[in-house]
Amino acid sequence: MKLKRTILFIRQYLCVLVTSIGIGVSFSCSATEVILNEFSVQYVKPSDNLSAIFTLQRRYWVNGEKIHVFVLSDESPLHKRFVKEKLHLFPYQIRRIWNRQIYTGTGQPPFTVSSVAEMIEKVKHTKNAIGYINTREGVDENALYFFNAQ
Amino acid sequence: MRCIFLMLNNSRLLVCFFCILFSIQVNALTDKEQGLEWNALSLEEYKQPWMDDIQFHGFLSQGLFHSSGYNVHGKSKDNIATGLTEIGLNMSYQATDTLSFSAQGLYRRAGAQTGDAGALSLDFAFFDYALLGHSKGQIGIRGGRIKNPWGLYNSTRDVSFTRPTILLPLVYFERSRALLLSMDGGQFYTDYHTDWGDIFFKMNVGVTASGDTELLYAITNNTDAQGRLESSPSFVTQVKYEIQGGKYVLAMSYADLVSVYQPFNLLDTYTGLNMQINSLLLSAQYNGEKFSLEAEYNTQWNDFSGIPHILPVRRVISEHWYIQAGYRILDNVQMIFRYDSAVLSMNDRNGLNFAAATGMPKHGVYTRDIVMGLRWDITAHWMLRGEYHRMQGYSMVTAMDNLDLSLRPAKDWDIYALQISYRF
Numbered sequence: 001m002k003l004k005r006t007i008l009f010i011r012q013y014l015c016v017l018v019t020s021i022g023i024g025v026s027f028s029c030s031a032t033e034v035i036l037n038e039f040s041v042q043y044v045k046p047s048d049n050l051s052a053i054f055t056l057q058r059r060y061w062v063n064g065e066k067i068h069v070f071v072l073s074d075e076s077p078l079h080k081r082f083v084k085e086k087l088h089l090f091p092y093q094i095r096r097i098w099n100r101q102i103y104t105g106t107g108q109p110p111f112t113v114s115s116v117a118e119m120i121e122k123v124k125h126t127k128n129a130i131g132y133i134n135t136r137e138g139v140d141e142n143a144l145y146f147f148n149a150q
Numbered sequence: 151m152r153c154i155f156l157m158l159n160n161s162r163l164l165v166c167f168f169c170i171l172f173s174i175q176v177n178a179l180t181d182k183e184q185g186l187e188w189n190a191l192s193l194e195e196y197k198q199p200w201m202d203d204i205q206f207h208g209f210l211s212q213g214l215f216h217s218s219g220y221n222v223h224g225k226s227k228d229n230i231a232t233g234l235t236e237i238g239l240n241m242s243y244q245a246t247d248t249l250s251f252s253a254q255g256l257y258r259r260a261g262a263q264t265g266d267a268g269a270l271s272l273d274f275a276f277f278d279y280a281l282l283g284h285s286k287g288q289i290g291i292r293g294g295r296i297k298n299p300w301g302l303y304n305s306t307r308d309v310s311f312t313r314p315t316i317l318l319p320l321v322y323f324e325r326s327r328a329l330l331l332s333m334d335g336g337q338f339y340t341d342y343h344t345d346w347g348d349i350f351f352k353m354n355v356g357v358t359a360s361g362d363t364e365l366l367y368a369i370t371n372n373t374d375a376q377g378r379l380e381s382s383p384s385f386v387t388q389v390k391y392e393i394q395g396g397k398y399v400l401a402m403s404y405a406d407l408v409s410v411y412q413p414f415n416l417l418d419t420y421t422g423l424n425m426q427i428n429s430l431l432l433s434a435q436y437n438g439e440k441f442s443l444e445a446e447y448n449t450q451w452n453d454f455s456g457i458p459h460i461l462p463v464r465r466v467i468s469e470h471w472y473i474q475a476g477y478r479i480l481d482n483v484q485m486i487f488r489y490d491s492a493v494l495s496m497n498d499r500n501g502l503n504f505a506a507a508t509g510m511p512k513h514g515v516y517t518r519d520i521v522m523g524l525r526w527d528i529t530a531h532w533m534l535r536g537e538y539h540r541m542q543g544y545s546m547v548t549a550m551d552n553l554d555l556s557l558r559p560a561k562d563w564d565i566y567a568l569q570i571s572y573r574f
Contacts, residue, residue, distance in 0.1 A: 105254060
């Protein structure tokens with residue numbers, strides 16, 4: 001009888017443990033982060049539509065100055081994750097939009113960087129810049145700002 | 151034992167507590183940037199974006215065609231034609247925040263239309279001045295040679311990566327491509343972005359490059375015509391509505407194109423020919439993660455005047471439409487299916503009048519095409535694809551590649567095509 005109760009309890013305990021770890025993992029799993037510098041951050045509102053900025057349909061900050069967008073290559077898993085997670089687009093869609101702009105001469109695609117380190121560096125040092133990284137944890141936040149979408 | 155249970159009970163609470171604490175920490179991290187004091191860089195430390203104000207891009211594609219019945223982009227009938235070669239190079243220069251310049255050169259080798267040596271052309275070259283740019287959209291003008299906003303694909307019709315298949319749907323008129331390709335003139339454009347979707351409006355006004363020989367053959371239905379068509383002021387306009395960044399697209403395009411025939415000599419029988427084309431194209435597209443679906447429908451009013459002795463019927467209304475479905479087996483592999491239809495005259499869909507008047511078979515007035523294709527995006531820069539077309543009728547067959555057409559035109563025929571493309 002005691003054994004039965006023990007097993008039952010262990011099962012309950014395991015259940016809570018698994019659920020808790022699940023919750024913990026879901027919180028600790030780093031979401032992609034949109035980064036800005038001190039210039040661009042002042043023009044961004046939490047309600048701003050990120051996909052309009054990254055698809056270059058919105059090209060200007062509210063002060064009328066041109067937005068400089070930085071991205072990683074199409075093949076980068078982080079790029080794919082960012083496009084789905086933050087822009088709510090499929091990676092092929094954003095490439096299609098950029099291609100249409102490139103090959104009709106109506107827009108310059110975002111500047112492609114080769115690593116997250118380069119992304120941080122470029123966004124920090126370019127006026128009106130916006131980019132993204134995989135996580136804000138462990139990032140030297142000096143002069144780097146994060147965008148919190150509504 | 152009771153003690154152990156108590157401990158376990160407590161540890162359950164402990165685990166929960168740690169998790170909640172952890173999530174609070176994560177949330178705190180998410181919100182903390184508002185309160186931080188930044189070691190901000192001084193203004194001098196910000197650079198202007200190095201050299202991304204001048205950009206070069208390009209593309210290259212090579213196709214192989216094999217067909218029965220008719221030639222496609224070269225001598226493909228019962229043979230293999232290395233027809234379609236497309237090479238483009240473009241440059242764009244962002245001079246100021248509101249002023250930019252772009253130009254693209256295009257080399258195209260597409261069977262007899264361009265000859266074996268191919269043809270070089272200036273695909274577009276224009277300035278773009280943004281009159282107003284704001285967080286919800288923009289208003290601007292462009293001047294020079296500008297691509298025409300026509301349906302889903304016309305503006306990038308020679309860029310293989312942007313096409314759904316190697317051969318575009320019939321509504322994009324391979325024969326009369328020159329009519330809608332681009333406009334020498336001006337464009338007014340405006341975009342407006344709202345929470346419920348994005349609206350894009352474009353209007354091109356100017357003259358088109360209608361001096362193309364295949365276009366002349368298509369209009370006159372006569373490969374002996376020797377003069378050339380010259381465009382009068384025309385316009386092409388499009389309004390497009392996109393939801394969720396293009397997941398759903400609805401578009402309406404309208405073209406009003408006027409051309410006047412320039413006779414080859416005094417005895418030219420087409421002297422006096424005036425052509426006015428009014429064309430309406432409705433487009434709808436759904437782009438899902440795996441599945442995509444699209445359809446376009448076009449009605450075109452072709453008015454010819456000035457040569458009643460050759461073209462007694464002044465107005466011919468033609469119709470083109472297709473429905474296409476795509477499925478992504480993998481992220482970079484897509485299957486495409488399409489049913490495509492074109493009729494030269496809605497009053498003579500089955501060609502009875504045509505056959506009676508010309509003695510030619512009825513299937514000269516329509517083309518039906520069932521397409522199956524597979525596309526593999528090897529990398530972001532390389533793409534390989536193949537497709538099969540089951541064709542019926544020959545109304546859209548290019549005359550220059552098929553000068554012996556009148557001998558015994560086939561009704562049912564096939565096209566097999568393969569293409570490799572590169573872009574940068």
